[in-house]
Every structure is written in structure tokens, then in C-alpha cells.
Amino acid sequence: xxxxxxxAPLISYLTTGHRGREPNFIDRAVLFISAPLQAVLxxxxxxxxxxxxxxxxxxxxxxxxQICRVGLAExxxxxxxxxxxxxxNARLKxxxxxxxxxxxxxxxxxxxGLNPSPQFQSIRINRGEDDGxxxxxxxxxxxxxxxxxxxSVSGSADVMLLTDPQSHIGGVIERTxxxxxxxxxxxxxxxxxxxxxxxxxxxxxxxxxxxxSDGIFPRGVRVGVVRTPERPSVSMFLKAxxxxxxxxxxxxxxxxxxxxxxxxxxxxLGGKR
Amino acid sequence: MRFFAFSLLALLLLSVESVLVKTFGFEVTRIDVxxxxxxxxxxxCTTVEGALSAFSVGYLLDVFTGRPTGLxxxxxxxxxxxxxxxxxxxxxRSRGPFALFVAVATAGHAVLAVFFTWLTSAEGGQVFSxxxxxxxxxLTTLAGQAMWPLLKKIEPGERPEPGLLR
Numbered sequence: 330x331x332x333x334x335x336x337a338p339l340i341s342y343l344t345t346g347h348r349g350r351e352p353n354f355i356d357r358a359v360l361f362i363s364a365p366l367q368a369v370l371x372x373x374x375x376x377x378x379x380x381x382x383x384x385x386x387x388x389x390x391x392x393x394x395q396i397c398r399v400g401l402a403e404x405x406x407x408x409x410x411x412x413x414x415x416x417x418n419a420r421l422k423x424x425x426x427x428x429x430x431x432x433x434x435x436x437x438x439x440x441x442g443l444n445p446s447p448q449f450q451s452i453r454i455n456r457g458e459d460d461g462x463x464x465x466x467x468x469x470x471x472x473x474x475x476x477x478x479x480x481s482v483s484g485s486a487d488v489m490l491l492t493d494p495q496s497h498i499g500g501v502i503e504r505t506x507x508x509x510x511x512x513x514x515x516x517x518x519x520x521x522x523x524x525x526x527x528x529x530x531x532x533x534x535x536x537x538x539x540x541x542s543d544g545i546f547p548r549g550v551r552v553g554v555v556r557t558p559e560r561p562s563v564s565m566f567l568k569a570x571x572x573x574x575x576x577x578x579x580x581x582x583x584x585x586x587x588x589x590x591x592x593x594x595x596x597x598l599g600g601k602r
Numbered sequence: 603m604r605f606f607a608f609s610l611l612a613l614l615l616l617s618v619e620s621v622l623v624k625t626f627g628f629e630v631t632r633i634d635v636x637x638x639x640x641x642x643x644x645x646x647c648t649t650v651e652g653a654l655s656a657f658s659v660g661y662l663l664d665v666f667t668g669r670p671t672g673l674x675x676x677x678x679x680x681x682x683x684x685x686x687x688x689x690x691x692x693x694x695r696s697r698g699p700f701a702l703f704v705a706v707a708t709a710g711h712a713v714l715a716v717f718f719t720w721l722t723s724a725e726g727g728q729v730f731s732x733x734x735x736x737x738x739x740x741l742t743t744l745a746g747q748a749m750w751p752l753l754k755k756i757e758p759g760e761r762p763e764p765g766l767l768r
Contacts, residue, residue, distance in 0.1 A: 342672035350671070374621065448716070
């Protein structure tokens, strides 16, 4: 019996490798119990933090309010300018018969836990199949890309972060439009930029956005900033790291974009993993 | 019965850990709270009960990764057997040896996890690092010590007979 307990999962791992499996009844039961527990713990910690932070925030609140008023006035001015630009943009698009890609409303989700294993980089969110979250959907914040959904059950879903070693997405250098591949390098390490040719123009501080060519992310989502580009003397490609726009291990709220862009489920079940 | 106690405790601890890891923004390392349970089960339970408990702890960790592959149940049972074998020659009734076993088991578990992940990964060895293991060992050992009073409550009344596969 002990041998079975050892060999059965080991053989399963060695044969299916990193692909994972469809959540079974036990997995769903575990997630059904643990997700609400994680949500309650997260809320409790945040409440305690807010109470403590609220008291500290009162100190110097007057000065902060003055700064905010000035900032608000500036933001209003900027908003008005943007509205004008938007109206102009709409007029020009109608002149060109441009059809806007329509995307359903994003799903707002709260991060309720971080995967406790260091080999896989993933987070758990409090929205799942019941809310329309499906396998393969991209997950972002206002700052940029976070990852994509790798498992969704009734009330929660797991999201593979960009930093996971198995994460590879397509990107574009915003300044030069050079295409790159962005790969995860594990926890605590920056992302790596792959397949950038030696002759391409790449500078420290260049912004990288998604290319929309990986079947995961739509085009133009900010991913990060290029750091320490190097030209090795013998390689065809440049070496560079990418500092993510989002602090992935501290992200608290995310948006799930309800498109799957044709990414297949590992078990071929139509993406409803 | 203790199998269920271990499973429930593991579920609770992993849920708490996942929230704490998120709250404190741990990037590099994790705390293997489940391993302390596996080591305790190896030292204090019968073979079948302990192996089932270890499998269940590993299974839960596997589910928590978001991408269950079977790696962690297998490693948990492997660690269980290795600790059980070593427990034959070391007196493990007090906190000190338990801490030592947790530290060694954490290091071994981390190395095996990296090895098997590397073995089945297309990216090769360069993306998996062992640099975080020392911190992981320290944190898990401290967590094991903090859990000691709790673990004593699910200790069996009688110690099992000596022998590797008893």
C-alpha cells in the first residue's frame, strides 16, 4: 500500500509532466473549503491593517488633503482634454469605418492567496466558473499584465503568474516595435527577454507591452521595463531582463478579461478547466 | 482517525500560509508547514496511517499549487519513508531531534522537488535555483517548533513498535 502511495503519483507526474490535470471531486471539495477560509483570513488581515493604517493616516491628513485638491484639479483638466481626444478619435474611426473589438465587462477579483509551493508561481482569486472565469483568460491590473487562469472551479480560480518558469508570452518593445518573447524565471527573479536579435535596438528603460500573438493576452497590455540589456560576444541574441510593471507577489485586486483567444485546454475540453 | 486530523490540520495550515505569504509578499521562499506534519507522522504514527497522512498532506499541497501534477504526494511519501528509516536509529521524542529532522527533510524535499521539476521541464536547469533553500529550511524549522504543542495533541497514546516497515 505504501508503495502504491509512492509510485502512483510519481508515475503520474513523470508521464503527464507539468501539464497538470482536470480538477476532480476531491480537488473541488478542497477548494470549496479552503477558498472561503482564505477569503475570510485575507479580509481579517486587511481590516486590521486598515484600522491601524487609518489612525496613522490621520496624522498629516490636512497637508495631504491640500495636495490631493491640487492633484484633483489637474486630473480634471487632463480628463477634459482626454474626453476631447476621445471624441475626436471616435469621429476619425467612424470616418475610416473602423470596427472596435468589443470585449465583455472585465471581472474584478480579489487575490485571496499565494501558492505555498516555491516551484510554481500562482495566485488564487475569489472568482471562478460561477462568475464566468474560464481556463486561459488573461488577468491584468491597471498597471499591467499579471498572468492567466490555469484552473477555475465554482467559487475560485488559480492564476499562473508571469514569473512562473512555464510562462512564455509574446511582447513588443513599445519604442521600436521589435517582437520579443517574455519568459518567467521563478520567484524573486525578474522576467527574461528572449529571442531579441543582436542587431535590434534595445535600451535600458524601454517599455514592453503584449503583442497579442500568444493566444493569451490582447495587444498593448503593459508588461514591464527592460533592464540591463547585454550583447554577448558569441550569441545571436541579446540578453536582457524585464522588471514587471506589477508587483506580482503583492497584487491585491485583479481584472480577468473574459476572452480566451483560442487557447486550448490541456485536456481538450473546450477551455472550461 | 489521526489521518483525518493530519489532513484537516494540513488544509488549515496551508490556507493560512497562502494568505500570509501573500500578505507579506514572500517572493523567494516559502514555509513548508506540511513537511513538519509529514515528519511528525513518520516519527509517531504506524506505517499505513503515517503514509496515508503524508500522501494526504502532499495531495493538498499539490492542489494548492493550482496545477496538480502528482509531484508533491510522491515526495511527501518518499520523505515519510526516509524519515521513518532514519528514525529507527535516532531518539526522536524531544523537540531538538524533531527540529533536526524537519530541517533535513525540508532541504531534501526542496532538492528533490527542483530535481523532478528540472527533469520534466523543457527549459532545462537554468530556471530552477536552490538559493532559497537555506531560508526555507530555517523558516520551516521555526514553523515546526511553533507547531510542536499542536502536534503533541494528535500524538498516539502508544508508540509504534520499532522497525522500518512496521
